[in-house]
Amino acid sequence: MSVLGDIVGVARGDHQADRVVPPTGHTAWLTLFTSGAMAFLAVFALALSLATGRLATNWGNELARTATVRISAPAGQEDAQVRAAMQVLETTPGIAEVRVLTDEEQRALLEPWFGPDLPIEALPVPRMIEVIEDGDGYDSEGLRLRLTAEAPGAVLDDHTRWRRPLVSAASRLRTLGLLSILLIGAATAAMITLAANAALAANAQVIRVLRLVGARDVYIARAFVRRFTLRAVTGAAAGTVAGMAAIALLPSASTEGGFLTGLGFQGWHWLWPLVIPVLAAIVAFWATRTAAFRSLRELM
Amino acid sequence: MIELDDVSYSYGGGELLSGISLTLQPGSFHFLTGPSGAGKTTFLKLCYGDLLPTAGRVSAFGQDVRDMGRDDIARLRRRVGVVHQDCEFLDHLSVEENVALPLTVSGRDTINEVANLSDLLSWVGLSAQARSLPPELSGGERQRAALARAVIMAPEIIIADEPTGNIDWEMSLRLLTLLVELNRMGKTIVIATHDLNLIRSAKAQVQARVLRIRDRQLQLAGADL
Ligand SMILES: Nc1ncnc2c1ncn2[C@@H]1O[C@H](COP(=O)(O)OP(=O)(O)O)[C@@H](O)[C@H]1O
Ligand SMILES: [Mg+2]
Numbered sequence: 164m165s166v167l168g169d170i171v172g173v174a175r176g177d178h179q180a181d182r183v184v185p186p187t188g189h190t191a192w193l194t195l196f197t198s199g200a201m202a203f204l205a206v207f208a209l210a211l212s213l214a215t216g217r218l219a220t221n222w223g224n225e226l227a228r229t230a231t232v233r234i235s236a237p238a239g240q241e242d243a244q245v246r247a248a249m250q251v252l253e254t255t256p257g258i259a260e261v262r263v264l265t266d267e268e269q270r271a272l273l274e275p276w277f278g279p280d281l282p283i284e285a286l287p288v289p290r291m292i293e294v295i296e297d298g299d300g301y302d303s304e305g306l307r308l309r310l311t312a313e314a315p316g317a318v319l320d321d322h323t324r325w326r327r328p329l330v331s332a333a334s335r336l337r338t339l340g341l342l343s344i345l346l347i348g349a350a351t352a353a354m355i356t357l358a359a360n361a362a363l364a365a366n367a368q369v370i371r372v373l374r375l376v377g378a379r380d381v382y383i384a385r386a387f388v389r390r391f392t393l394r395a396v397t398g399a400a401a402g403t404v405a406g407m408a409a410i411a412l413l414p415s416a417s418t419e420g421g422f423l424t425g426l427g428f429q430g431w432h433w434l435w436p437l438v439i440p441v442l443a444a445i446v447a448f449w450a451t452r453t454a455a456f457r458s459l460r461e462l463m
Numbered sequence: 464m465i466e467l468d469d470v471s472y473s474y475g476g477g478e479l480l481s482g483i484s485l486t487l488q489p490g491s492f493h494f495l496t497g498p499s500g501a502g503k504t505t506f507l508k509l510c511y512g513d514l515l516p517t518a519g520r521v522s523a524f525g526q527d528v529r530d531m532g533r534d535d536i537a538r539l540r541r542r543v544g545v546v547h548q549d550c551e552f553l554d555h556l557s558v559e560e561n562v563a564l565p566l567t568v569s570g571r572d573t574i575n576e577v578a579n580l581s582d583l584l585s586w587v588g589l590s591a592q593a594r595s596l597p598p599e600l601s602g603g604e605r606q607r608a609a610l611a612r613a614v615i616m617a618p619e620i621i622i623a624d625e626p627t628g629n630i631d632w633e634m635s636l637r638l639l640t641l642l643v644e645l646n647r648m649g650k651t652i653v654i655a656t657h658d659l660n661l662i663r664s665a666k667a668q669v670q671a672r673v674l675r676i677r678d679r680q681l682q683l684a685g686a687d688l
Contacts, residue, residue: 183567185555372551375513376612377540378568380533460533 170448183373184366184386190358191394197358198398198443199405201351205344206406206436207426212340213435214426219333222326229322230296230303235289236316244314245290251313252294257301264291294321351395351443352450359391359454374462384455388448395447399440407436464489464620464651465510465543470519472505479505483519483681485674487620487653492646492669494662495655496684497676503655504548506676507622510653511543512536541569544613546623548655550605552597559584559593562611569616580615587611587641603634610641620651627658635661643668 232252236244245263252261264272266284269291273281303321310317363370373383410427428435464487471481479502487493487510495503508514509521512528521528523539531539552561563580566572584590587607592600600608606626613621623642627635639661646652646669656662665671673684 182556182560183553183564185553369553372553373564373568374537375540375545375547375551376565376568377537377616379537382568382570 166452181386181389184369184383184390187362187365190362190365191390194355194358194391194394195398197354198351198395198447199402201347201354202399202402202439202443203406203409205347205439205442206403206410208340208343208347209435209439210410210426210428212337212344213428213432215333215336215340217429219330219337222330222333230294231320232292232294232310233289233318233320234292234314234316235287235318236314238287240316241290244316245292248292248310248314248317251306251309252292255301255306255309257296257299258294259297260293260295262293262295264293289316294319348442348446352446355391355395355447355450356454359387359451360458362387362391363455363458370459370462380456380459383459384452387455388451391451392444392447396440396444399443403436403439407433464524466520466522467509467516468520468522470509470516470521472502472509472514473517474505478517478679480509480676480681481518481679485681487651489619489651490646490649491651492643492665492671493653494665494671494673495653495676496657496659496662496673499657501676502679503676504624506681507545507624507653507655511545511622512539541565541616542618542620544616544618544621546606546609546613546621546626548624548628550597550609552605552608554597557594557596558589558600558608561597562608562615564612565616571616576615583611583615588637601630602628603630603638606630606634606638607641610638614645614650618650620653621645623652623654625655625657627656627661632660636664639665640668 232248234241234244234248249261249263252258269288270279270281272291273288303319307319310319370383407428413427466487467483467485470483471478473479483506495506497503505514509516510523512521512523512531515521515529524542526535528536528539553564556564559580560567562584563572563577566576566580581590581593584593587610589604589608589611592604592608597605597608606628610621610623610626613623621642626638626642630638635658642652642654643665654665662671662673675682675684
């Protein structure tokens with residue numbers, strides 16, 4: 164009941180009750196600054212988690228699905244080897260789909276490196292076969308052996324080998340990002356507890372007088388809770404805006420950037436950082452309330 | 464209203480008060496006297512729940528103080544008006560706000576009560592000082608402001624701890640008159656003082672009982688005054 168009352172009290176404000184406890188300039192600024200800095204850091208931790216999460220998902224999907232077979236053979240044998248390789252691939256269990264890339268597709272792949280006017284027919288460019296596996300996947304060692312036997316110029320390039328450690332690094336990074344957010348929250352709680360204790364100690368005489376004239380603990384606690392919650396929210400809002408601005412101003416990573424898909428927010432993920440001031444409010448509310456009731460209980 | 468039954472108190476060393484029994488009847492007027500350091504303030508603090516007895520039982524309005532929760536104590540303080548020995552003001556608030564503080568903290572600072580506030584300030588003669596800060600007041604003005612704060616919740620009991628401690632005689636009499644008026648309105652009054660002249664002038668106006676703390680005991684002083 165009184166918790167709800169406190170929440171309402173914080174939201175509504177009470178000018179008279181705010182005046183009862185004299186303002187303490189020093190802790191006010193420190194609280195504001197620290198919660199701002201913490202929110203700024205939290206924005207980056209959040210961006211890191213979301214970006215690495217995205218990365219892990221994208222890579223994980225591709226990793227599960229595709230491989231390529233590259234065939235470089237002397238001019239005359241090329242078509243025969245492509246056919247042989249296709250035959251092997253089509254009869255391999257665990258492969259859902261195989262497809263020879265068209266010249267246009269190959270040109271598109273090479274374009275970033277050689278420009279649009281590449282005469283692909285005139286060059287000894289290897290032919291590419293895209294392999295899409297089904298749910299269970301195939302035995303890549305076995306396939307490699309069979310390909311060498313049927314089409315000596317075929318090289319199986321499954322991305323799994325180098326992507327798998329990257330995927331697990333990305334998901335590890337996401338976990339670390341989330342852990343950082345938790346740590347930032349805990350550090351904010353600790354900081355607000357210290358600041359609230361300092362304010363409570365500095366106002367011991369005021370609190371004593373309030374008790375003597377019949378103030379209940381909730382009333383006194385509320386005066387402090389309201390103050391610290393508002394400071395934490397204000398600081399966190401400023402820190403969050405600054406953090407979001409800093410991220411928005413990061414040079415954007417293009418698709419050619421490859422796996423550096425950009426540390427940032429995409430689409431509706433931009434709403435996530437707005438949760439930070441709310442979390443700061445909740446943390447400040449509980450930290451101050453707990454500190455206030457603990458120190459009030461020591462008084463008569 | 465307030466009842467002490469075989470109450471003892473010690474701050475940790477030897478007993479300061481021992482075996483004290485007393486019942487404060489509604490509408491009574493008591494003086495509490497004794498040399499400085501005898502334990503008058505301590506006794507009064509036991510009465511309004513600022514201290515708990517180390518032995519014996521204190522009950523207020525029928526409830527044992529020891530069984531009261533912190534909110535019960537807060538409510539008790541709204542029913543007992545106290546003029547503290549050192550006034551206990553909030554120095555950053557004006558006299559008016561300090562006097563209204565019990566209303567503010569109990570959520571009763573309504574328009575109606577605010578009208579009463581200016582009546583109350585003029586009753587104690589502080590209308591002109593309403594906007595001053597407590598440190599700007601003289602000793603007598605502080606005591607009257609403290610009395611105004613003590614009565615603003617219309618308590619049934621008013622406890623005053625050396626309200627005339629360091630103010631001149633004329634001002635002391637003025638304060639006494641206010642307390643006598645309150646008693647005539649039916650309030651129970653307890654005044655700690657070591658000023659025997661004050662007690663004599665009060666006896667001319669009301670029927671007052673005089674209690675004395677001597678040798679850790681509470682005695683009824685009578686005809687010798
Ligand atoms: N908080 C305290 N801790 C320890 N001793 C105290 C405390 N308050 C008062 N005393 C001691 O108790 C004695 C009685 O104090 P008090 O009740 O204030 O007497 P009075 O009001 O009659 O002058 C004094 O000797 C004083 O030093
Ligand atoms: Mg005293």
